[in-house]
Amino acid sequence: MGGEKKDTGGSASEAVNPVLRISQLDALELDSSLEQLMWSQFSLCFQNLRPGLLTPVEPELRALLQLLLWKFTLYPNSATVGQSILNVRYHNSLSASPRYRPLSRRQKLGLAFLTAGPRWLQERSHNLLVALGLGPGGSERETVRNGVRNCFSFISSVIQFSSLLNFLVFLQKGQHPVLAERIVGAKAVFSKPNVVRDISYQYMNRELLWHGFAEFLIFFLPLINTNKMKTMLYSTLFGKTMPRDNNANGEMVWKECGFCGEWPTLPHTVGCRHVFCYYCIKSQSIADADLTCPKCGAEAALPTPVVMAVEER
Incomplete structure (x- = not known):
């Protein structure tokens, strides 16, 4: 019973x-x-x-x-x-x-x-x-x-x-x-x-740790000027491929944009003989007030459009 x-x-x-x-x-x-x-x-x-x-x-x-x-x-x-x-x-x-x-x-x-x-x-x-x-x-x-x-x-x-x-x-x-x-x-x-509802406190602690670390990165990363860091790292690893050249009569380098590596769209220059896309140079200048040319290291002036002379035959 x-x-x-x-x-x-x-x-x-x-x-x-x-x-x-x-x-x-x-x-x-x-x-x-x-x-x-x-x-x-x-x-x-x-x-x-x-x-x-x-x-x-x-x-x-x-x-x-x-x-x-x-x-x-x-x-x-x-x-x-x-x-x-x-x-x-x-x-x-x-x-x-x-x-x-x-x-x-x-x-x-x-x-x-x-x-x-x-x-x-x-x-x-x-x-x-x-x-x-x-x-x-x-x-x-x-x-x-x-x-x-x-x-x-x-x-x-x-x-x-x-x-x-x-x-x-x-x-x-x-x-x-x-x-x-x-x-x-x-x-x-x-x-x-x-069935016992078992809670793994080790898993909870790991999740809390990663959550706190993610919040720290969300707060800290916007304070870092990543564009300037990339420019400095590029200059340190590859060096200045060309000397400073402020001569206005120098031949423009049309091979590629100094930032994206593609053929320049709406080509602009910043005082040196390297050519950049308008969007690339404008966004970089907004992000970094002390922008320098990633190719030759020259201080960047205001972006100006490149004027091409067309020969008449």
Whole structure:
């Protein structure tokens, strides 16, 4: 008798053991990511066909995808993919038994209908009006059409408001983050309630250390003049390839821009015979007030456009 009583208590704790709010929200996020992933992979199968081929039937295809996920995850196991990863499953909260009870077939069908149905109805509301013969027409038909449309809008607003209230109750009570779960009586419980939530303080300390170091770099790096450091490093490693040349009659070096190494765009000079792109020299001069030519080391004057003389024949 003592052993049987102990087993009953353990089963009861399995059903009433509370699930963390963050675990329930993470399970919903994982399920949403899985649905998006499957839809993107399904869309790739039609990427070489005519653009917009799936657009007319996209609501139906999304609903069908949700039903397929429900068929192979929630229906046989009373748990979605996200819940299975986080050691969570649904418990039939309508059952009076203290032991764990999986969802009934009616509850599973209710979850599938309340999950895929409202989204499909919202996306197909306009087409439903046309199918009911309430398309554009006379004044009487337009009045009925506006009335039905307002009815759909009111129902949608009520559902959204109810979902908001349900989420506020979830934040307080910690149960039923989705309105459909509360309606059908599906409660999230741990599959293995005796699992200890172990926290690795070594991992937490490492994360805190890297987070503090990243904040230090974010504060410190803007104070460093990286452009001047790169110029000094270039001069130290490669030296001054050309002597200082302030002679205005010197031949311009058109081979490449001194900063980007490409053919100069909108060529400008800074007093020496080297040519630079306008954007390169302007950005460098703004970043460094004491800019020098990276090629010859001459002090940079104001950027001036290069004037080319065209010989007439």
